[in-house]
Amino acid sequence: MRYGLLFCLIGLAPPLAAEQAAVPETTRVLPPATALPTYQVLRTDAGIAIDGRLAETDWQKTPPIDFITPWNDTARDGAQSTVARLLWDDDNLYIIYECVDPYLDSEVVAHDGPVYAEDAVEIFATPNPDDVGTYFGYEMNINGALLDYIAFGGGEEWTPNIFFAWQSEGVQIATSYDGTLNDHVDTDRGWILEIAIPLDNFRHVGGRIPPRDGDTWRAALNRTAGHQGQYGLWSDTRTPKAAFHHA
Template sequence: MNYSGVPEPGIEVQPKHYICRRASGKLKLDGRLDKPFWEKAEWTEDFVDIEGELKPRPPKRTRVKMLWDDDYFYVGAELEEDEIWATLTERDSVIFHDNDFEIFIDPDGDTHNYYEFEINAWNTVWDLLLPKPYRDGGPAINGWDIHGLETAVYIEGEINNPSADNRKWSLEVAMPWSSLKECAPEGRGPRAGECWRVNFSRVEWHVEIKDGQYVKRLDPATGKPLPEENWVWSPMGIINMHYPELWGYVMFADHEQAEFALPPDEGIKRLLRKVYYRQRNYYAEHGVFSDRLDILLGEAEKGWDDGLLDLKLETTSSLFQVSARSSDGRSRVCIREDGKLWTEQEGARE
């Protein structure tokens, strides 16, 4: 198999985190976030450009609230917008061809088997399962659905009417754990204190008004629509949402005093991920994987060779695995050529 190169993020990514409180009461979805159900949920920080500090802050505000209970993961989003439009009305259309809001969820943080959800202002949704990121050869499974999904959209203005007093659109999503547990650890929903990797994205197209309708603005040089803007909760440092290792952390809490704690071994996982990026890029250039860590890791990753991590690299002509001692010293954290990341006991093999 030939492995493609994998671009590294253009910034040192520091994923955002959010403490997701328990919901009280039943949510009656209408797309509005000004009702008592959402009062105990804090807003996330305002969205930034997908490339983070490499680009200016978005001119339109986007923010999210989250809650959970034994049955659902609840997401509420508010999108400031003076150009409210949508065209797609059939489920599982490619929703990001419209302005949209997107949710990405990787329950166990291994970057494989994760969910993507998109919704437009018509309340049309696209939900899919990805066995692997596209960079690792993973096809999207469009036929997969979040059974029991509930959604609603509220529009402060009027859809597809440029002359309306358009201010924002907001949405509510209730995703049942009965569907999300499919790719979760132990095949269950989260427990208090656990973190899932999550990110949110907003796609915003450049439009103009012609004959009283919104149309995508074209690039005069190509005759094609101008590239869309991508605004996110946790910046990626690269124009690609399918880097699950860069998503934020959502910690599920069951009491008001809960404080966020970064899951153990996350620093080790980031170091191993850098080896993965560089092995893939080395292969793309040389046709083989490197068998030398000192070629893949340098001064920018100081301390990798101090012996505490006990880094081990194993390679063949078309495969590699690199592992490090876990922070508790009882197991090893591993990653391989297709980006799969896992923890195993010493001497074991997945």
């Protein structure tokens, strides 16, 4: 592995109406503003098998991103930890999420279905750091169902225009889980989702594809936890309620 492709993670806009309806009516005291977190994405030359497991040596050597849960008062049974790792090569952006979860919820199987309403992970990303108002969204659940789109717009208090008709190409998703889906009688342990996104999907919004060492992208990594009222993310959107699309 070698270093390259610096990501600066940031939330991007208020939530979509469907997402907002699922958020419990609770608020938080906002912390002081801090600098945006950054993450240096390592380049892999070994290739990653998309199998929903943290098996490759490159994954095990990759520094983790620990999510925060700033809306903890909305959580059932306490905050659940989430860890993500990212790698890249000339063809793909690779992401793996590890989610602790005592109650696994995943029913959506259709493409572009409402995966955000259950256990799901997300990435919003753009290779153009000068235009955070235009970005690509990928939202995935335990079943491996994918909701993908392009969002257009800009500013702190806006609902972006979402182009759901856009379809990404060549995306690979695999998951694994320890527990029983949609059965809250038992206690589960968690799940893993692994995704490879061909870099060609990020063309046409500026930025270099494939990137070069030292390039900066803007991105956000998020997690929802279905009926449990859990919302985790890396870069704090500093909103009273969960709002993953907030700038």
